[in-house]
Amino acid sequence: MGVQGLLPVLKPISEAIHIQLFANKRVGIDGYSWLHKGAFGCALELCTGTSTSRYMDYFVERIKMLLYYNVVPVVVFDGAKLPMKSETEAMRRESREMYLEKGKKLLKERKWTHAVECFQRAVNITPTMAYKVSQVLLEMGIDVTVAPYEADAQLAWLCFQNEIDAVITEDSDLIAYGVNRIIYKMGRSGDGFLISRKNLGAVEGLALSHFTQDMLQLMSIIAGCDFFPGIRGLGIKKAHEIVKRYRTLDRVFWFLRNNPKFQVEQNDWDRMAKALMTFKYQRVYDHRFQKLVFLTQLDERDPLVHSMKQRDAHLDFLGPLLPDEIAQGIAQGRLHPCTWECIADDSPKNPCDSLDEQGTVKSPLKPRAQVANGKGLSVTSPCTSKTNCCPRIRILDFFQKPKTSRVVTSIVSSPWMNAIRGKRKECKENGLESHGSLKKCKKESLGMLQPNQNIVNRLSEKDIGLLDQFRHKPLNGSSTLDTKGGEDENGR
Missing domain, CATH: 3.40.50.1010 (5'-nuclease)
Structure with missing residues (x-):
């Protein structure tokens, strides 16, 4: 959101x-x-x-x-x-x-x-x-x-x-x-x-030039974000005006609490304070030390931090410490983030087997720096630092059409439509240019056409039954056009 x-x-x-x-x-x-x-x-x-x-x-x-x-x-x-x-x-x-x-x-x-x-x-x-x-x-x-x-x-x-x-x-x-x-x-x-x-x-x-990071976060919170639903009837511009005037959480909450236009509960201060700390100090993963750290250094002198620690010593609302x-x-993607169990997919290979002795993730098929075989990307060097350029890859890989499954009707209908167009062209050359005549030519062409046998051999019995929807079966076995405006087989 x-x-x-x-x-x-x-x-x-x-x-x-x-x-x-x-x-x-x-x-x-x-x-x-x-x-x-x-x-x-x-x-x-x-x-x-x-x-x-x-x-x-x-x-x-x-x-x-x-x-x-x-x-x-x-x-x-x-x-x-x-x-x-x-x-x-x-x-x-x-x-x-x-x-x-x-x-x-x-x-x-x-x-x-x-x-x-x-x-x-x-x-x-x-x-x-x-x-x-x-x-x-x-x-x-x-x-x-x-x-x-x-x-x-x-x-x-x-x-x-x-x-x-x-x-x-x-x-x-x-x-x-x-x-x-x-x-x-x-x-x-x-x-x-x-x-x-x-x-x-x-x-x-929406003048934000004099807004501190705390003010920007407070404006986002009272307007509505993932961590707090916001104050009903308060949009982003009104939230900007209030934060610009009152600046801090305590003063903003006092204004909202004493303004009859806004419905604010007493426990909303606690929820807003937790949301503000979540934007500032949420727990993240530091790959250098391979452990969880705070998003920014926790300021023990911050009155908000001191107040929240008295209520929750471990600050679990920032993400429980793991x-x-x-x-x-x-x-590394080995464990399910919610259950901590080894993640398994449809493949027979266990994803936990894709770890080397140091516990780092590696490819289930080959190391990162090894050149990929077949039609995959050819990666010649891994990206290990910020200054590294992108791995070299085969340019032709970008112009290969993706492998997609085609619907049965799209396979069969293409040659049929070409024949229909040919039948229409023949009707026009014979002077039958009216809409009704062209429509009848289409019906006749559908009745005369037969699907490609190589395609039919690849279809199942159920799919072959669906082909009847594309064929036109004339009444009483007659192959003549309809009488109105057309000709019969004797030219009358």
């Missing part, structure tokens, strides 16, 4: 760019945002339990595009559910279940279009789906990390450590986290919109 109403007001400072602007630089990717986009096109299969890999094809196609323009991708997937998002996740789960039941009902009624629309809202992205994609990415030599909790916080931490130069996402939360450069709405060709933090002060009607071994397994 992100911050409600924030992206539309930032549209004037959105810069249309091409991803080639970040050539030879490392760019972070919110993996779940691409998984959601990829699952949108195969929602029917995912919601009905049909095996599909189209969401993986979507993801890999985008990664290949980045590699083509020498951009070094760093993919981060979401981990376990953050306690602060329990209310938001409950609402989303309820919504998905409602649309799933509605989609199944419409599917039984053969209302295909409406059913697919419901399934697109009901599709659920799981850690197993992320695991399957990550195995393909690791084989390509792509850096992949599973965040302990929110991928947004993990990407923000990578930006603060200067390990990535920008982030590709669809979530406006990264603005509240303080990421410098964010790329939104990136298409398959690499075109997108860039929002730079340095330009926030140029937004008309043992180092569990945190490593989750980050």
Whole structure:
């Protein structure tokens, strides 16, 4: 969801760019945002339990595009559910279940279009789906990390450590986290919109030039975000005016509490304070020391931190602290982020076997630096540092058509339609140019045509039965055209 109403007001400072602007630089990717986009096109299969890999094809196609323009991708997937998002996740789960039941009902009624629309809202992205994609990415030599909790916080931490130069996402939360450069709405060709933090002060009607990071986060919280539903009747512009005037959480809450226009409960201060700390101090994974750390250094002198520690000594609302071994397994993709169990997919090979002696993730087929055989990408060197260029790959791989399954009707109908066009041309040459005559020529051509025998041999009995829908069977075995405006077989 992100911050409600924030992206539309930032549209004037959105810069249309091409991803080639970040050539030879490392760019972070919110993996779940691409998984959601990829699952949108195969929602029917995912919601009905049909095996599909189209969401993986979507993801890999985008990664290949980045590699083509020498951009070094760093993919981060979401981990376990953050306690602060329990209310938001409950609402989303309820919504998905409602649309799933509605989609199944419409599917039984053969209302295909409406059913697919419901399934697109009901599709659920799981850690197993992320695991399957990550195995393909690791084989390509792509850096992949599973965040302990929110991928947004993990990407923000990578930006603060200067390990990535920008982030590709669809979530406006990264603005509240303080990421410098964010790329939104990136298409398959690499075109997108860039929002730079340095330009926030140029937004008309929303002066943010004198806003501190705490003020920007507080504005996002009272307007509505994933960690707090917001104050009813309070939009992003009104939230900006209030924070600009009162500046701190205590003074903003006092104003909202004493204003009859807004419905604020006493426990809302506690919820807003936790949301503010979650934006600042959420727990992330530090791959250098292989353990969980805070997003920014915890300030013990901060009165807010002191107050929250008195209520929760371990600050579990920032993400419960995990043992180092569990945190490593989750980050490397070996362990399920919620159950801590070894993730298994449909393949017979256990994903836990894809570890070397040091416990680092390796490709299930070959090491990262080894050249891929067959039709895969040829990776000659891994990306190990921020200054490294993109791995060299075979350019021809980008121009190979993806392998997709074709519907039976599309295989058979192509030669039939060519014959129909030929029959129409013959009718026109004979002077039969009326719409009715051409329509009859189409019917006649359908009755005369026979499907290609090589195609029929590849079809099942059920599929062959469907071919009758495409044939035109004349009444009483007659092969003549209809009488009105046409000719019979004797030329009368």
